[in-house]
Amino acid sequence: MTEMNIDIDALMHELEELAAFSDTPPPSVTRVLWTETDQKARAYLKRRIEEAGFSWREDAIGNIFATFEGKNPRLPKVGTGSHIDAIPHAGKYDGTVGVLGGLEAMRALKRSGFQPRRSIELLVFNAEEPTRFGVGCLGSRMLSGALKPEEALKFRDQDHMSFDDARAQGGFLGDLGKVQLSDQHYFAFVELHIEQMPNLEKAGLPIGVVTAIAAPSSFKLHLTGQGGHAGAVLMPDRKDAFLAASEIALCIEQAVKDHGTIDTVGTVGLVQVHPNAINSIPSKVELGVDLRDIEATRRDRVLQSLLQAAEDICLKRGIRMELEMLNQDPPSKSDPMLVKTIQSNCEKLGIPYQNMVSRAYHDSLFMARIAPTAMIFIPCKDGISHRPDEYASPEHIRTGVEVLAGVLRDLGEV
Amino acid sequence: MTEMNIDIDALMHELEELAAFSDTPPPSVTRVLWTETDQKARAYLKRRIEEAGFSWREDAIGNIFATFEGKNPRLPKVGTGSHIDAIPHAGKYDGTVGVLGGLEAMRALKRSGFQPRRSIELLVFNAEEPTRFGVGCLGSRMLSGALKPEEALKFRDQDHMSFDDARAQGGFLGDLGKVQLSDQHYFAFVELHIEQMPNLEKAGLPIGVVTAIAAPSSFKLHLTGQGGHAGAVLMPDRKDAFLAASEIALCIEQAVKDHGTIDTVGTVGLVQVHPNAINSIPSKVELGVDLRDIEATRRDRVLQSLLQAAEDICLKRGIRMELEMLNQDPPSKSDPMLVKTIQSNCEKLGIPYQNMVSRAYHDSLFMARIAPTAMIFIPCKDGISHRPDEYASPEHIRTGVEVLAGVLRDLGEV
Numbered sequence: 001m002t003e004m005n006i007d008i009d010a011l012m013h014e015l016e017e018l019a020a021f022s023d024t025p026p027p028s029v030t031r032v033l034w035t036e037t038d039q040k041a042r043a044y045l046k047r048r049i050e051e052a053g054f055s056w057r058e059d060a061i062g063n064i065f066a067t068f069e070g071k072n073p074r075l076p077k078v079g080t081g082s083h084i085d086a087i088p089h090a091g092k093y094d095g096t097v098g099v100l101g102g103l104e105a106m107r108a109l110k111r112s113g114f115q116p117r118r119s120i121e122l123l124v125f126n127a128e129e130p131t132r133f134g135v136g137c138l139g140s141r142m143l144s145g146a147l148k149p150e151e152a153l154k155f156r157d158q159d160h161m162s163f164d165d166a167r168a169q170g171g172f173l174g175d176l177g178k179v180q181l182s183d184q185h186y187f188a189f190v191e192l193h194i195e196q197m198p199n200l201e202k203a204g205l206p207i208g209v210v211t212a213i214a215a216p217s218s219f220k221l222h223l224t225g226q227g228g229h230a231g232a233v234l235m236p237d238r239k240d241a242f243l244a245a246s247e248i249a250l251c252i253e254q255a256v257k258d259h260g261t262i263d264t265v266g267t268v269g270l271v272q273v274h275p276n277a278i279n280s281i282p283s284k285v286e287l288g289v290d291l292r293d294i295e296a297t298r299r300d301r302v303l304q305s306l307l308q309a310a311e312d313i314c315l316k317r318g319i320r321m322e323l324e325m326l327n328q329d330p331p332s333k334s335d336p337m338l339v340k341t342i343q344s345n346c347e348k349l350g351i352p353y354q355n356m357v358s359r360a361y362h363d364s365l366f367m368a369r370i371a372p373t374a375m376i377f378i379p380c381k382d383g384i385s386h387r388p389d390e391y392a393s394p395e396h397i398r399t400g401v402e403v404l405a406g407v408l409r410d411l412g413e414v
Numbered sequence: 415m416t417e418m419n420i421d422i423d424a425l426m427h428e429l430e431e432l433a434a435f436s437d438t439p440p441p442s443v444t445r446v447l448w449t450e451t452d453q454k455a456r457a458y459l460k461r462r463i464e465e466a467g468f469s470w471r472e473d474a475i476g477n478i479f480a481t482f483e484g485k486n487p488r489l490p491k492v493g494t495g496s497h498i499d500a501i502p503h504a505g506k507y508d509g510t511v512g513v514l515g516g517l518e519a520m521r522a523l524k525r526s527g528f529q530p531r532r533s534i535e536l537l538v539f540n541a542e543e544p545t546r547f548g549v550g551c552l553g554s555r556m557l558s559g560a561l562k563p564e565e566a567l568k569f570r571d572q573d574h575m576s577f578d579d580a581r582a583q584g585g586f587l588g589d590l591g592k593v594q595l596s597d598q599h600y601f602a603f604v605e606l607h608i609e610q611m612p613n614l615e616k617a618g619l620p621i622g623v624v625t626a627i628a629a630p631s632s633f634k635l636h637l638t639g640q641g642g643h644a645g646a647v648l649m650p651d652r653k654d655a656f657l658a659a660s661e662i663a664l665c666i667e668q669a670v671k672d673h674g675t676i677d678t679v680g681t682v683g684l685v686q687v688h689p690n691a692i693n694s695i696p697s698k699v700e701l702g703v704d705l706r707d708i709e710a711t712r713r714d715r716v717l718q719s720l721l722q723a724a725e726d727i728c729l730k731r732g733i734r735m736e737l738e739m740l741n742q743d744p745p746s747k748s749d750p751m752l753v754k755t756i757q758s759n760c761e762k763l764g765i766p767y768q769n770m771v772s773r774a775y776h777d778s779l780f781m782a783r784i785a786p787t788a789m790i791f792i793p794c795k796d797g798i799s800h801r802p803d804e805y806a807s808p809e810h811i812r813t814g815v816e817v818l819a820g821v822l823r824d825l826g827e828v
Contacts, residue, residue, distance in 0.1 A: 087691040094643075130692050196646035216645060218692055229508075229799040230681035230704040231630060231774035232610035235670055237797075242682055243667055246660035253657055256649055267644035268656055269694045271687040277501040278544050278632055278684045278702035278740075279775065280800045288692035290644040326692075360645035361693070385643040386694045 004108045004405050008398040011104045015397075018044060018084065018100065019092040028388035031086040033127040033138070034062070034170025041084055045099070045124060052107045054122075060174030061167060063139045064124035068106045070116040070412060076187040078116070078411040079371065080105065080404060081123030083139070083363060087131050091390025093380060097397055098192040099124050105192075105405035109412075116412025118187055125363045130218070132157045132166070134288070134326050140363035142179045144370045146329070149176035186371035188338050188411050191364045192404045193375055194392050198383030199356065206399045207353035208377030209342045213368075214263070214359045215299055215331035216292040220270075220324040221248065221310060225317070227275065227283030239318040242273055242282035247313045248306075252289060255306035263359065264302055266291045294357050296330055303328075332365045335372030338407075342376055345406035351399055360385075376403055418522045418819050422812040425518045429811075432458060432498065432514065433506040442503040442802035447541040447552070448476070448584025455498055459513070459538060466521045468536075474588030475581060477553045478538035482520045484530040484826060490601040492530070492825040493785065494519065494818060495537030497553070497777060501545050505804025507794060511811055512606040513538050519606075519819035523826075530826025532601055539777045546571045546580070548634070548702070548740050554777035556593045558784045560743070563590035600785035602752050602825050605778045606818045607789055608806050612797030613770065620813045621767035622791030623756045627782075628677070628773045629713055629745035630706040634684075634738040635662065635724060639731070641689065641697030656687055656696035658733040662724045666703060669720035678707045678716055679773065708771050710744050717742075746779045749786030752821075756790055759820035765813060774799075790817055 021041035023030040031037055042064065049056045049066040056066040070077075082098025102122045109120070126139030133155040141147035153176070155163040167173075195201075200208050225241035249268045256266040270288025291306075293299035307323065314321040339355070346353040358375060367373045378400040381391040435455035437444040445452055456478065463470045463480040470480040484491075496512025516536045523534070540553030547569040555561035567590070569577040581587075609615075614622050639655035663682045670680040684702025705720075707713035721737065728735040753769070760767040772789060781787045792814040795805040 087694055088689040089641075090689075090694075134692060136693065196643045197648075214645060220692075227801045228797070229610045229774050230683050231628060231679060231706050232797065232799060233679070234611075234676055235667070235679055236676075240667075240681070242685060243663060246663040249657060249660040250664075253649070253654075262648055262650075265645060265647070265649055267654070267693070267695055269644055269687075269696060270690055270692040271656060271685055271696075272690075273683075273685040275501060275503040275800070276684055276686075277800070278548065278634075279550065279630075279681070279704050280501055280504075280683045281681055282683060282685075283801065290693050292645050360643050383642075383646065385646055386689075386691075387641045387697065 004112050004402065006104060006108050006398050006401045008394050011100055011397065012394050014048060014100045015092055015096055018096055024089055028089040029086040029092055030088045030090065031084065033085055033132045034166050038085065039170065045084065048103060052103065054106065059179050060172055060176050061139065061142060061179055062126045062170060062172050063143060066122040068110060068116065068120040070119040072117055073119050075118040076184055077119045077121045078408055079121050079123050079186045079189040080191065080408060081125060082191050082193055083125040083128035085127050085129050087129045087386055089388060090386050091388055093194045093390050093392045094385050095128055097194055097392060101192050101397060101401045101404065105401050105408055108405050109409055114409060118412050120408050120412050128363050133163065136361050137363050137366050140366035143181050144366040145180045146366050146369060152176065181370055183370045188335065189364065189367045189371040189373045190338060190404065190407055191362060191375045192400050193362060193377060194380040194385065195377040196360045196380060196383065196385035200377060200379035201383065203354060205352050205354050206378065206396055207346050207351055207403055208356040209339055209353055210358045210375035210377055211334050211339055211355050212294060212357045213332045213362055213365045214292045214294045214357060215296045215329060216290060216361045217299055217303055217328045218290045218326040220326060221287045221289065222322040222324060223285045223314065224320040225283055228281045230279040230281055233281060238281060240281050241285040241319055244313055244317045244319040245285040245287055248287065248310045251309040251313065252306050255302050255309060259302045259305050260293060260298060264293045264298060292359065294331060329365065332368040334374035338372050338374040341407055341410055342374060342403065345403050345410065349402060349406065351403060376400055418526050418816065420518060420522050420812050420815050422808050425514055425811065425815065426808050428462060428514045429506055429510055432510055438503055443500040443506055444502045444504065445498065445500040447499055447546045448580050452499065453584065459498065462517060466517065467524065468520065473593050474586055474590050475553060475556060475593055476540045476584060476586050477557060480536040482524060482530065482534040484533040486531055487533050489532040490598055491533045491535045492822055493535050493537050493600045493603040494605065494822060495539060496605050496607055497539040497542035499541050499543050501543045501800055503802060504800050505802055507608050507804050507806045508799050509542060511608055511806060515606050515811060515815045515818065519815050519822055522819050523823055528823060532826050534822050534826050542777050547577065550775050551777050551780050554780035557595050558780040559594045560780050560783060566590065595784055597784040602749065603778065603781045603785040603787045604752060604818065604821055605776060605789045606814050607776060607791055608794040608799065609791040610774045610794060610797065610799035614791060614793035615797065617768060619766050619768050620792065620810055621760055621765055621817055622770040623753055623767055624772045624789035624791055625748050625753055625769045626708060626771045627746045627776055627779045628706045628708045628771060629710045629743060630704060630775045631713055631717060631742045632704045632740040634740060635701045635703065636736040636738065637699045637728065638734040639697055642695045644693040644695055647695060652695060653732040654695050655699040655733055658727055658731045659699040659701055661727045662701065665723040665727065666720050669716050669723060673716045673719050674707060674712060677773065678712060680705045706773065708745055743779065746782040748788035752786050752788040755821055755824055756788060756817065759817050759824065763816060763820065765817065790814055
């Protein structure tokens with residue numbers, strides 16, 4: 001076994017530099033698809049890839065592929081990667097650890113004098129976060145064919161900009177039909193990521209081997225009541241859309257508790273009130289709801305129960321409700337042999353690990369449709385993510401990259 | 415009694431033209447203090463005033479005074495007027511009927527060959543709506559001394575722009591100390607306005623004589639919980655600020671019903687959620703609440719009750735709550751002799767009317783601190799206001815302006 005040296009100082013420095021490309025002040029990170037800030041972060045990443053001596057290409061929506069060429073480059077490749085986009089006021093490690101960590105794993109392999117048989121490819125996914133178009137994993141959905149070009153072209157962002165206008169603003173003009181990858185493209189795909197829950201930290205373990213990814217469902221509820229002057233319309237005459245929204249938010253919490261298990265979570269994360277003036281009765285409210293579980297049937301049972309309750313609330317309050325389903329994806333199971341490869345690398349390095357389920361959504365959920373896929377988790381402090389105080393320690397990041405590099409090496413030689 | 419001809423066609427045309435100065439598409443009207451659109455609307459209004467042969471001045475914050483000079487211009491003046499600002503997605507008639515209607519009343523008096531003993535002055539108040547700085551009646555508060563320059567200078571708008579920077583952007587630079595009017599400035603002040611409730615329409619009456627204005631109280635609740643990834647944080651570990659906000663909104667509705675009367679109204683009109691992403695647990699929520707009643711003591715009892723309930727909710731959910739009181743003004747009673755003058759003008763013209771209370775907030779609430787004040791209400795369709803479909807008929811507007819003109823003539827001769 002070749003000894004590998006992970007340059008953790010360089011990697012931590014790069015994570016800091018990448019975090020500086022943000023639309024909100026540090027320590028928060030906000031990086032939204034196809035914005036100027038996103039473009040600057042991409043340019044930074046491409047320079048790092050070139051400096052490492054790897055070539056790169058970008059597809060028609062901006063997924064970046066960086067290649068460590070193998071002796072037989074026509075063989076299906078070994079893929080790794082994650083995303084660099086960040087929701088408003090997020091942190092430094094979500095996604096970026098898998099991107100810059102994946103790059104460092106490739107650099108470490110190259111530094112060790114290794115050349116793989118198959119090419120090893122770093123994939124930087126476009127927009128894992130649903131910030132711009134309300135749909136998560138835009139890049140991997142299109143790569144895997146789960147989202148077709150004609151469906152994507154119907155999307156509009158919050159400023160009503162069309163998908164294609166936004167894409168053009170980001171500088172991407174190519175044929176959307178060429179984004180989808182063949183299922184022969186990858187021999188296997190493995191993603192390194194922070195856990196985003198406190199389980200590894202609590203168990204005192206540096207590595208989690210992901211055996212399944214929970215099934216998320218997200219939807220919007222559009223509520224329409226009747227506006228009016230806050231001083232002038234008497235209480236019995238009101239059809240206040242925000243009061244209905246409030247009842248619905250509480251009933252979502254209740255439905256998750258009543259019909260789910262500890263693995264069931266429901267969140268109203270997005271709230272848009274119209275006209276949103278202190279002295280005006282809300283006439284319209286848009287709620288963005290995220291519901292997930294590791295069992296699709298249980299998740300869908302909770303969904304049905306909460307939608308029924310929401311309809312009752314709206315009927316009672318004279319509010320019109322429209323449901324806009326954003327996605328309702330099936331859960332994915334990791335590839336058993338790939339899981340074993342990760343486990344055996346941990347064992348060779350003497351690193352303790354546990355198998356676990358990912359409750360958060362990842363690009364690997366979609367990559368699993370076109371390639372044998374698994375994920376490597378490392379702990380993050382207090383399980384905090386999507387917040388400026390998200391934190392993963394250099395030691396844990398180093399360990400994760402070391403395991404990843406070993407896996408890439410093993411798979412690259414198969 | 416001189417016969418007066420109200421040119422209702424010209425007036426309706428002017429209401430339409432003024433409505434075109436908007437930051438949102440027709441039929442909605444959005445006109446916020448010191449924006450470019452506000453400046454254009456002001457310029458339009460000044461041209462109409464000049465065309466009518468009246469002089470005008472603007473004070474240091476942009477309140478506009480248009481003068482129909484009397485034979486003895488040093489006597490305390492007769493004032494009329496209202497506002498032209500509009501909350502986001504509002505309608506065409508709120509405020510503007512009192513401004514353009516007041517102007518038409520002055521024009522009609524002038525056309526009839528009348529010259530008053532006292533000057534008659536049209537006052538266009540700055541920012542009756544709280545849109546920009548969260549405080550309603552900014553212009554009349556400063557004119558009446560209810561808001562001091564040093565207090566106003568502390569205000570910041572939602573983009574954190576300071577009061578004085580915003581004022582400078584609007585082109586106003588003068589001494590704020592000179593805005594407050596002496597209580598000798600006006601002999602009396604009368605405001606024409608749409609009712610914003612359906613009572614006159616239901617009663618089939620064209621005129622309401624306002625005998626009191628309800629006492630509004632408005633405040634913000636700043637709620638801070640704990641954010642995190644919507645998929646990763648289990649339900650029992652959450653401190654979701656939006657769920658607390660939802661409970662509070664429902665408890666405000668309940669407190670108003672339990673401790674108020676039919677005259678008590680409470681509204682959560684403003685909701686800002688942070689970070690407001692569909693897959694992120696809300697870490698912070700700002701609620702803007704408006705509570706009003708014609709009895710200040712009852713309103714304050716409801717306020718105490720709901721704040722207590724909100725504290726209990728936050729304690730239970732592990733949320734930190736901060737109260738920001740925006741205003742808590744006493745109610746105002748109209749001047750009895752002015753009320754009688756309005757009534758007698760209705761009677762002279764054979765126009766049926768009823769006395770009524772204004773539950774909505776008006777600049778007259780503050781003008782009552784420095785002048786004998788009353789208001790004339792006309793019906794609006796279904797009581798709808800602060801919405802694009804706000805509507806007052808030409809007949810009702812004509813009747814309102816006719817009564818106003820008669821009152822201005824009577825007072826101008828005293």
